Structures are given as structure tokens and as C-alpha cells.
Amino acid sequence: MTGVAARDIAMPSEWRDFWALTKPRVMSLVVFTALCGLLAAPGTINPIIGFTAILCIAVGAGASGALNQWYESDIDAKMKRTRGRPLPAGRMGREAALQFGLILAGFSVGTMGLAVNWFSAGLLAFSIWFYAVVYTMWLKRATPQNIVIGGAAGAFPPVIGWAAVTGDITLLPFLMFAIIFLWTPPHFWALALFMNSDYTEAGVPMLPVVKGRKATRLQVFLYSFPMAAAAIAPSLLGLAGTLYLAGSVGLTAIFLVNALLVFRNQTEDTAAMKPEKRLFAFSILYLFLLFALLAADRMFFA
Structure with a gap:
């Protein structure tokens, strides 16, 4: 069998x-x-x-x-x-x-x-x-x-x-949706960059397999900017307060720096893809902390 x-x-x-x-x-x-x-x-x-x-x-x-x-x-x-x-x-x-x-x-x-x-x-x-x-x-x-x-x-x-x-559904849950929607590509493509051989072997057309790592790193960096705008938008639109604004700006700045380091990393050696691995790990923490701040801001300061 x-x-x-x-x-x-x-x-x-x-x-x-x-x-x-x-x-x-x-x-x-x-x-x-x-x-x-x-x-x-x-x-x-x-x-x-x-x-x-x-x-x-x-x-x-x-x-x-x-x-x-x-x-x-x-x-x-x-x-x-x-x-x-x-x-x-x-x-x-x-x-x-x-x-x-x-x-x-x-x-x-x-x-x-x-x-x-x-x-x-x-x-x-x-x-x-x-x-x-x-x-x-x-x-x-x-x-x-x-x-x-x-x-x-x-x-x-x-x-x-x-x-x-x-x-x-009102504007704030739509923005929460947008944050995760725009966060997903840089988060997942960071993983795909150092797991590229797995997707190649499986025949899955992930972006690094089809377009290469250089194009994928550019997309990781570019997608981080609309994600950043969505992350800060709740405070700018008056749907969250100072606590969330300060936290989202600080966390998003760290995310953007990590995305820039991924963009600047040109290696094809998986072992040398530390920026990609750092971004992937931080992106998970980023989303947890961002949503925790938003919930806390709405619960205690709204």
C-alpha cells in the first residue's frame, strides 16, 4: 500500500x-x-x-x-x-x-x-x-x-x-481588520524568505519562489507603510487616545526599522537571514502589543 x-x-x-x-x-x-x-x-x-x-x-x-x-x-x-x-x-x-x-x-x-x-x-x-x-x-x-x-x-x-x-460593524473594527490584513504580507513573507526551499520543494508559488528574494524584500518594506498608517489611524481619527497613539507610534517605528533591515539584506544564504527572522518574530509581538494597547485604551480611557 x-x-x-x-x-x-x-x-x-x-x-x-x-x-x-x-x-x-x-x-x-x-x-x-x-x-x-x-x-x-x-x-x-x-x-x-x-x-x-x-x-x-x-x-x-x-x-x-x-x-x-x-x-x-x-x-x-x-x-x-x-x-x-x-x-x-x-x-x-x-x-x-x-x-x-x-x-x-x-x-x-x-x-x-x-x-x-x-x-x-x-x-x-x-x-x-x-x-x-x-x-x-x-x-x-x-x-x-x-x-x-x-x-x-x-x-x-x-x-x-x-x-x-x-x-x-463600525469604523474601528474595520481599522482593526485593516491592520491585520496589511500586517500579514510582511509578516508571512519574512517567514517565506528563510523558508524558501520548503515552498520551492512543495511547488507553492510564494512570492520568493516566483519573483525572487530581492523583489520580496522590497514588498515587505513597501507593505509596512500602509500597515503603519492603519496602525496609527485609530488615534488620528479620534477612536483611541494618547496611550494607544504613543504605543502604536513606538511599536510601528521598530517594525519599520526591521523591515528596512530586511530590504537592505541582500544575502541568499538562509543562515545569514537574521533580519528576516527578527522581523518575523517581532511582527507577532507587535500585533499582540498593538491590540492589547488598543483594548486597554478603549476600556480605561475612552
Whole structure:
């Protein structure tokens, strides 16, 4: 029996493998930005309903991760970074992963609608569909701009968190969406620059594979500027105060310096790509701190 056929049949799986399907590290960022959107929203929400909303968003993110790994098991098997995941490692069959993802998706959307409101449930359903179908099944293998358009999927959580409280969308959640949407390309392309060989081996048309590292470094630098504008916009538009303004300016300045260092780094040696690795690591911290400042500013100083 071939390796591919073996992965298609059902196999005994531990709970750790199902947990790995949900992409816990990605989920942590999703949960945090959703919580910040919920806390930044005007008005109040019952703590139990608020907890339910965040739980549903987390489960929805897990569904997206499981469906992504179900569809991309062939790609994951070719990449060093992902070949240890449950499906390419042969610890789980594809059918089990698909069923798990669909169950999580249905549970998260249904519970959000019944316990919170159907507007936020609709946004959650759309975000799962966008990540699993538009990004995973179409964009990722079709265009080097995959992560640009696909970044919208990861930008929905704070909007859903906001909508859980208010039942609508106003300018601030739109700006929170824009921050993550514009942050995603420099964040992910920094990773792709030093993981280029993995994407080449898997045949995924990431920007460094198609256009080369020089063009990608330029795009990382250029995308950092509209991201910076979106990051500072809440204070300039009177939607956040001095605390957020000071923090966002300082954090964004550090991000821009790191992006400049990536742009100036011309090496093709992966071992020498320290600026790229620094930017990737800092970009995660940047988003956590930026959203934490925004939530705190809105909660205590609005």
C-alpha cells in the first residue's frame, strides 16, 4: 500500500493529533485579537456570553486549521516545517481530519448564532469558508499574491469579537481588520524568505519562489507603510487616545526599522537571514502589543 493510500484510510489517532489539527499557535493569535475586538467594543456583554463568543471563534479557527491540513496534506508532506503534522506523518486519515473540521465549523457557527447573535455567526462562517476554500483551495496554489488576499481570513477575529457585543460593524473594527490584513504580507513573507526551499520543494508559488528574494524584500518594506498608517489611524481619527497613539507610534517605528533591515539584506544564504527572522518574530509581538494597547485604551480611557 502506498504512503498516500495509507493516509487516506482511517487510523487510530490520539487527542494530541486532533489538537494539532487546530493549529494552536495560530489559534492563540486569533483568540487574542478577537478578545481585543470584544473588549474595545462599546457597551457591555454578559461575561458568560462573551466567553461563549470567544470560545466559538477559537473553535472556528480550529475548524479552519483542520480543513486546511486536510486539503494540504500533500504539500505538508514535502515541507520540513510541516511534515510532522498528523496527516503527512501517517497518524491520521484524511477523512477523519475532514469530518473533524466540518464538525468544529458547524458547532462554532451554530453555537455563536444561538448564544450570541446571528450577525457575528455569519461573519464567523464567512471567515471559515474564506480560509478553507478561497485561500487554501484556490489562492495558495494559484498566485504569488495568495497571502495578500488570503490575509483577510486572519483579519476577521477582532471584527467578530466586536460584532458579538454590538451586532454591527463600525469604523474601528474595520481599522482593526485593516491592520491585520496589511500586517500579514510582511509578516508571512519574512517567514517565506528563510523558508524558501520548503515552498520551492512543495511547488507553492510564494512570492520568493516566483519573483525572487530581492523583489520580496522590497514588498515587505513597501507593505509596512500602509500597515503603519492603519496602525496609527485609530488615534488620528479620534477612536483611541494618547496611550494607544504613543504605543502604536513606538511599536510601528521598530517594525519599520526591521523591515528596512530586511530590504537592505541582500544575502541568499538562509543562515545569514537574521533580519528576516527578527522581523518575523517581532511582527507577532507587535500585533499582540498593538491590540492589547488598543483594548486597554478603549476600556480605561475612552
